[in-house]
Amino acid sequence: xxxxxxxxxxxLYVHWPFCQAKCPYCDFNSHVAREIDQKAxxxxxxxxxxRSASELPGRVLNTIFFGGGTPSLMMPExxxxxxxxARRLWPTSNDMEITLEANPGxxxxxxxxxxxxxxxxxxxxxxQALNDQDLRxxxxxxxxxxxxxxxxxxxxxxxxxxxxxxxARQDQTPDxxxxxxxxxxxxxxxHLSLYQLTIEDGTAFGDRYAxxxxxxLPADDDAADMYxxxxxxxxxxxxxxxxxxxxxxxGAESRHNLIYxxxxxxxxxxxxxxxxxxxxxxxxxxxxPLNPGAWLSSVAAGxxxxxxxxxxLQDQANEYLMMGLRIAEGLDIDRYEALSPQPLNRNRLAHLxxxxxxxxxxxxxxxxxxxxxxxxxxxxDLMSE
Amino acid sequence: xxxxxxxxxxxxxxxxDHGKSTLADRLIQETGTVQDRDMKEQLLDSMDIExxxxxxxxxxxxxxxxxxxxxxHYVLNLIDTPGHVDFAYEVSRSxxxxxxxxxxxxxxxGVEAQTLANVYQAIDANHEIVPILNKIDLPxxxxxxxxxxxxxxxxxxxxxxxxxxxxxxxxxHETLExxxxxxxxxxxxxxxxxKAMLVDSWYDSYLGVIVLVRIxxxxxxxxxxxxxxxxxxxxxxxxxGVFRPAMQMVDELGPxxxxxxxxxxxxxRDTRVGDTITNDRNGADKxxxxxxxxxxxxxxxxxxxxxxxxxxxxxxIEKLALNDASFSYEMETSAALGFGFRCGFLGxxxxxxxxxxxxxxxxxxxxxxAPSVVYHVFMRDGEMxxxxxxxxxxxxxxxxHIEEPRIKATILVxxxxxxxxxxxxxxxxxxxQDLSYAGSRxxxxxxxxxxxxxFDFYDRLKSVTKGYASFDYQLTGYREDxxxxxxxxxxxxxxxxxxxxxxxxxxxxxxxAMCEKLKDLIPRHMFKIPIQAAIGGKVIxxxxxxxxxKDVTAKCYGGxxxxxxxxxxxxxxxxxxxxxxxxxxxxxxxxxSALKMDS
Numbered sequence: 016x017x018x019x020x021x022x023x024x025x026x027l028y029v030h031w032p033f034c035q036a037k038c039p040y041c042d043f044n045s046h047v048a049r050e051i052d053q054k055a056x057x058x059x060x061x062x063x064x065x066r067s068a069s070e071l072p073g074r075v076l077n078t079i080f081f082g083g084g085t086p087s088l089m090m091p092e093x094x095x096x097x098x099x100x101a102r103r104l105w106p107t108s109n110d111m112e113i114t115l116e117a118n119p120g121x122x123x124x125x126x127x128x129x130x131x132x133x134x135x136x137x138x139x140x141x142x143q144a145l146n147d148q149d150l151r152x153x154x155x156x157x158x159x160x161x162x163x164x165x166x167x168x169x170x171x172x173x174x175x176x177x178x179x180x181x182x183a184r185q186d187q188t189p190d191x192x193x194x195x196x197x198x199x200x201x202x203x204x205x206h207l208s209l210y211q212l213t214i215e216d217g218t219a220f221g222d223r224y225a226x227x228x229x230x231x232l233p234a235d236d237d238a239a240d241m242y243x244x245x246x247x248x249x250x251x252x253x254x255x256x257x258x259x260x261x262x263x264x265x266g267a268e269s270r271h272n273l274i275y276x277x278x279x280x281x282x283x284x285x286x287x288x289x290x291x292x293x294x295x296x297x298x299x300x301x302x303x304p305l306n307p308g309a310w311l312s313s314v315a316a317g318x319x320x321x322x323x324x325x326x327x328l329q330d331q332a333n334e335y336l337m338m339g340l341r342i343a344e345g346l347d348i349d350r351y352e353a354l355s356p357q358p359l360n361r362n363r364l365a366h367l368x369x370x371x372x373x374x375x376x377x378x379x380x381x382x383x384x385x386x387x388x389x390x391x392x393x394x395x396d397l398m399s400e
Numbered sequence: 401x402x403x404x405x406x407x408x409x410x411x412x413x414x415x416x417d418h419g420k421s422t423l424a425d426r427l428i429q430e431t432g433t434v435q436d437r438d439m440k441e442q443l444l445d446s447m448d449i450e451x452x453x454x455x456x457x458x459x460x461x462x463x464x465x466x467x468x469x470x471x472x473h474y475v476l477n478l479i480d481t482p483g484h485v486d487f488a489y490e491v492s493r494s495x496x497x498x499x500x501x502x503x504x505x506x507x508x509x510g511v512e513a514q515t516l517a518n519v520y521q522a523i524d525a526n527h528e529i530v531p532i533l534n535k536i537d538l539p540x541x542x543x544x545x546x547x548x549x550x551x552x553x554x555x556x557x558x559x560x561x562x563x564x565x566x567x568x569x570x571x572x573h574e575t576l577e578x579x580x581x582x583x584x585x586x587x588x589x590x591x592x593x594x595k596a597m598l599v600d601s602w603y604d605s606y607l608g609v610i611v612l613v614r615i616x617x618x619x620x621x622x623x624x625x626x627x628x629x630x631x632x633x634x635x636x637x638x639x640x641g642v643f644r645p646a647m648q649m650v651d652e653l654g655p656x657x658x659x660x661x662x663x664x665x666x667x668x669r670d671t672r673v674g675d676t677i678t679n680d681r682n683g684a685d686k687x688x689x690x691x692x693x694x695x696x697x698x699x700x701x702x703x704x705x706x707x708x709x710x711x712x713x714x715x716x717i718e719k720l721a722l723n724d725a726s727f728s729y730e731m732e733t734s735a736a737l738g739f740g741f742r743c744g745f746l747g748x749x750x751x752x753x754x755x756x757x758x759x760x761x762x763x764x765x766x767x768x769x770a771p772s773v774v775y776h777v778f779m780r781d782g783e784m785x786x787x788x789x790x791x792x793x794x795x796x797x798x799x800x801h802i803e804e805p806r807i808k809a810t811i812l813v814x815x816x817x818x819x820x821x822x823x824x825x826x827x828x829x830x831x832x833q834d835l836s837y838a839g840s841r842x843x844x845x846x847x848x849x850x851x852x853x854x855f856d857f858y859d860r861l862k863s864v865t866k867g868y869a870s871f872d873y874q875l876t877g878y879r880e881d882x883x884x885x886x887x888x889x890x891x892x893x894x895x896x897x898x899x900x901x902x903x904x905x906x907x908x909x910x911x912x913a914m915c916e917k918l919k920d921l922i923p924r925h926m927f928k929i930p931i932q933a934a935i936g937g938k939v940i941x942x943x944x945x946x947x948x949x950k951d952v953t954a955k956c957y958g959g960x961x962x963x964x965x966x967x968x969x970x971x972x973x974x975x976x977x978x979x980x981x982x983x984x985x986x987x988x989x990x991x992x993s994a995l996k997m998d999s
Contacts, residue, residue, distance in 0.1 A: 028958055082957075210954040239949035260954050275958040289959040300962055334961050337968060341956060366983065370926050390952040391968070392926050398972055 019331065020293045022350055023279020025071075026078035026271050029060065029097055030285030031086040032307045035118075038154040039219035040181070040212060044287035044305050045084045053089070057096045059314040063284040064097070066318060068104035070294055071282070076105040078112045078271035081135075087117035091126055095133030102134075112175075112270045114139055119165035119178070120157045127165075127172040137175040139208070139269075140165065145195050149184050154219070163202075170203055175267060177206035182245065183238040184212050185231035192241045193248060200252040205267040209245050210260050211238060239388065246384050258342045259387050276342045278335040284319060286310040291326075298331055300324045328354050337394050345374075345381030363396050402475045407656040408583045409477045409614070411494060411527075413519050414504035415512035415870065419534040422566040423504055423575075424462070424480060430572045431464045431476075433644055461599075461612060461658055462645040468580045476579055477658040479599065481518075486747030488874065489692060490600065491518060493674045495525035496690065497599045497614035497658065500583030502575065503550070507533040507563070508540040510841070511553050512870035513812045519554055530578050531561040537568050545839065553838045588655025593684045594618030594626070594677065599658075601671040603723040607639065609665035613677060614658050616688065621652045625680035626663070629687040630672055634680055635663035668723045694726035696744025697805070697875065698751055698854055699788040701732050701769035701897065702758070703740030705977050705988055709764050710739045716762035717741055720754060727754055732789070736897045736981055737767055737991075742789055748854060767979070767988045769897045770995045773850045776803040776878050790899040793885040796936065803878040804901075805850040808833070810843065811861070813869040818842045820864040828852035829903060850875065851901065856996050886911055886940075888994075889932040890918070893982045897991055907933075911941035914994050921990040924948040929984055 034045040079101055081094060098113060114137040115130055117123050127138065142162045144150050150158065157165075162178075169176045180199060182192045199207060212232075214224045223229040233241065246256055254262040258276060261269065274281055283290035283301065286309070290301040304310045304321045313319050326334070332355030339346025352358050359380070367373045372386035372393050386393050414420035428434050464476040481494040495501075501522040505511055522529060531550055533543045543563055550558040562578055564571030596613040604610050613620065620626070624637045641649040642659040653659045665671060672694070676687035704713045717729050728744035745751040751771060758764055775787040778800045787793060787802075809830070813821050815837075825832070825846045834845035848857075853873065861869050886907055888898035898918075902910050911933025918931045926948055933941040956964055978985035 211950075213954050235950060242950055259952055259956070272957060275956075275961070281958050283958060287959070289962060291958070291961070302962070330965070333969070334965055337965060338956070338961065367926075372926055388950050388952060389926055389948050391971075392948055392951050394968060395972055395975060396926075398968060 018293045018296060018298075019278070019335075019350065019354060020280035020291070020298065022347070023277035024077045024270075024274045025074045025279055026080065026274040026281045027064075027076060027101055028271075028281055028283045028285075028288055028290070029079065029081050029086075030283065030288040030303075031056075031081060031083040031089050032286045032310075033088055034083065034085045035088065036154065036156055037219075039223075040153060040215070042215035042218050042221075043084070046307055048307070051088075053093045055311065057093050059311050059319070060093075060097050060284060061100045062314050063319045064100045064104055064282075067282045067284065067292075071105075071280075071292065074105055074280075076101060076107045076111060078274060079114070080271040081113075081115040083116055085118050086115050087120075087123035087126065087130075091129035091133050094130055094135060098134040112137055114269065114271055116141065117165070117169070118157065119162035121161055121164065124165040124168040127168050131172045136173060137177070137269075138169045138173050139206075140169065140176070140178040142166070142178040142199075143181050144184065145180070145198050149187070152185060153181065166202060166204075175206065176204060177208060177263075177267075177269070178204065179208040179210065181210050181212050182241050183233050185229070187233060187241075189233075189237055189240045189244055193244050196245065196248050200248070200254065205254070206261070206263040206269065207249065207254060208261050209249070211242065242388055256343060256384065256387070259390060273342070276338045278331075278338050298326045300326055329356055332356075333398055336397060340373075340380070340382045340390060340394060340397075341387070343381065345376070345379045347378055348375075348380050349378055351380070359397060367393060367396060402654070402657065404588060404656045405585050406472065406474050407477070407586055408474060408500070408579050409479070409498035409586055409656065409658060410500045410502060410579060410583055411479045411481050411498050411522070412502045412504055413481075413515060413522055413529075414534075415506070415509075415515045418504050418506040418509065418512075418515070419566045420480075420504055423502070423532070423534065423564065423572075424478060426566050426569060426572045427464060427476075427478065427576065428462060428645065430569070430576065431466050433462065433464050460645070461643050463642040463658070464644075466576055466580070469577060470580075472580075474580055475657075476576075479658065486745070486750045488517070488521070489694070489746075490673055491521055492525070492690065493597065494599055495521050495527065496688075497597055498525075498527070499586055500528040500530065500579070502579075503529050503531045503554075503556075504534050505531065505546055505550060506535050507543050507546045508535055508538050510546050510549050511812070511838070513810050513843075513872040514870055516554065516810060516812075517872040517874070523556075528583050529556055530575075530582055531556065531558045532571075532575060533561050533563050534566055536563045536570065537565040549838055553843070586656030588615065589617045590619060590655055592617035593682060594620055594624075594679045595684045595688060596620055596626075596653075596677040597688050598628070598671055598673060598675040598677060600673055601668050603668050604662075607662045609662065609668050609671055611661050611663070611665070611671050611677075612658070613653070613661060615653050615655050617655055617684070618679070619652050619654050620659075620661060620677075626661075626677050627680050627683055628671065629676040629678060629684075630691055630693075631670070631675075633670060635665060637661050637663050666722075669721065669725045672725055694746065696726070696728050696774070697747055697850070698745045698771045698773060699742055700745075700751060700771040701734065701737065701740050701742050701767075701789070702755065703734065703737040703767045703769070703897075705765035705767055707738045712762065713741070713758070713764050713766075716758050716764060717743070719762075720757060724754070726750070734769075734791070734897050736895045736986075737769070737979060740767075744788065748858075765977075767897075767991055769991050770900055771854050772901065773805050773854055775805075775883065775901060778802070787901075790885050790901050791896045793899075793901075801880050802883045802901075803880045804883060806876050806879050807848055807850050807853060807873040808876050809846045809848050809853065809871065809873040811846070811869055811871050812838075812841055812843050813865055815840050815842055817865040817868060818844070821861065821869060824857075824860055824864055828857060829906075847876070848873075849881070849903075859996075884935050886914075887934050888914060888918070889930075889934060889939075890922070890981050890986065891929045891984045892932075893984075895981050895986070898994060900995065907935055908940050911935075915941045915943040917994045917996070918986075918990060919943045919945050921993055922984065922986055925984060927983075 032046050113135050115135045116139050119140045214220050249262040256262050257268050286307045287305040288303045292299050302322045303319050374381045412420045460480040462478050466474045479494050481491045547558040547561050562574050595616040599612040601611045622640050639662040641647050674691040678684040726746050729741045732742040777785045777787045780800045830846040830848040836843050882904040884904050886902050887894050915931045928947045929945040931943045932939045978987050
């Protein structure tokens, strides 16, 4: 019998933990450092790739994703070295997708061509807003003009370009968001990640919010309306939602991210990177030390892995459910039930279907657009104890 | 065995925080009853809950040896009585076991309502009363004013009140002398048949039930066979002793003495407070007056949060009941909450104490349903039914009328807050009976339905008076009123555990308030939920909880899976603690919070 991960594929995530400045809403593992010895980082990434490949020999690698932090602060040689090492260690699919997250500033844009030469074929830019005042409030260091210029360069260098926007920002109305979204769609874009601003604990926004100092956040109903507007406007422009926050022209979906949502296997290297690895029929969750220095020392000592936890079948079923319902294609009921000790509760399925939250389409269970808006509640209802 | 002339038996009457326990500790320490190194604060309060709340639930006793200034040796027996209205009967029995009381009043605070209720019990028991003004070390102490207040409000002579600081030890010696000089020695006949009053009892895992007794006549000896007169049970006395405060065995107890016996009794239930213990043969022909079996006043449902813990709850309740004759229980099935118990208590404090003990000592998480009083439902055929649970309300067409218990409430409050207190009492269907002043404090007496007090009256009183009011009550009897059962429907399904008895005129307002509260307490669901209050088939209030519109994590990639899964599992566990009514999850706290009134 084939391992479960094979339904989802196999990808590589590389975490670059540095940023020029920390954004007040961001709870990702990012650090601001003055000097970075990129050669040392290349050595560490290569060592980690070799360690992983020795455990997972012969896997066909489908995707590589450079995330961060701000990976566009990596020297093109660093990026190229990682790609080259991965290609040396694993067989790869013919059309391997290699994505790099980029800050849409002029300096980074100057490196786009070199990234492309090193093997990157998809770029994902953190534009976040098409309004200078809001960009400043979000703590971004680029302007709208710079972002547009960087986008044009990216379009020339890469076949596939995506960018992120954040909505439900302070003082943003549903109408203003609709207008901004239309502007974004007027750019020659084939993929958009559109996130509702989330106030996370442990961020500058989180602190301000707790002190009652973060004013002008849209009311819940307005935020819900903005979500609906997003679905409607993107679909009308031919970029329907293929995931809760991701929209693409058919065929332009992020294949790397689909590995997560289809619950495939992925190697995660770099500080704080997570992985899901199936070794000898058992799926493990791996984590790395968050701190860049700690990660480098850990790699130097033999392994950049901080923990490796064997996932029970129940855990795997819950993860598959949680990830699979995020995507429009949904999950495979037989696959879920092969993992889960208990079958899906048919009464709950019927009730959710009656409420219009889910669709059962032959072998597949899908959350509807309405269901995706309240997905946490839908998952809680279906998750078995 | 001590001769009567050298025994003094007394209790201490005081309001919470006025220093009763500290004074008792000092008396024990001053006389060398306990070595300094064994001293711990509040020696007499043995249960954690007693210590934490600073209240006494079980009667305790300590025997103190004291050599007075006149050179004579005395035995002083202190009974520490429960100090709360819920235990009024127990207090009355403790009072009958002693001849005098120390009335301790905080000289910075003055007389409180609770002090009044207990001092009247002491007066009823013909006690000699020695007033003590405590906390004189504090700068806010006003001895003269408080002495005057004692005379005004209580009507006893306070000119000789002893000024004490239990904290520093000032006045402790004078207190001991006053006990010997002013309190009467007990009376009793050594040659008469045994008559011992059962003052209190509790379970000890090594010795079985320990029975605290006051010998009125005759002699209690080790090895005797005795009869408990209320139920004619016979027991073989295997130990006799006194508390100093640790147990010390003795061979006999004579008239006027206070001590304990054990007789291999398994259940506290078999030993009833106020009972008379006499000789097996040729015993007393008449029991001591005043015995009364325990009567629960407040009922509520206790259900395990996790229905798998029902058997654990049953075990725990049975064990607690063995140790508390005043607590009653019967199995209850609720459509809403599953299997649980309908339990009867002496009052709200008693309810809280039992619930705390179940949760703490037995580690069972509980859903407590709204407390209810006992209604007398008179049927058309003349039958009277006691209604302990609104869910059991009989068909209205067969009901002639309903009576509810009333109380006489005494509230002492600074003048500034009087208006708020009167309004609160009026809002709770009170009838003013008296209003008088003692200094700058008003004393109001209200006739109130117990139903209106049982739930959150005391909390409201404390909040409208910023904690300055003191409150006490006694049950006065039953009276007919226009009472109806109000049901709550959530998503068109009746939730039996939320049914309440209300006064017809207030039903609409209460129903609206409850629906509004529930709307806030129930989390939003994926569909909209109507919440209704109804009397019979008629809806009197309605709210709609709108559907959840947005609840999704914006970003969930490979690095978020672990954290997100843990979060969902935690929420899932939280959801398991809610109760499902049809398709709606109701959080456990809603069952109590929904009933709290804001005004």
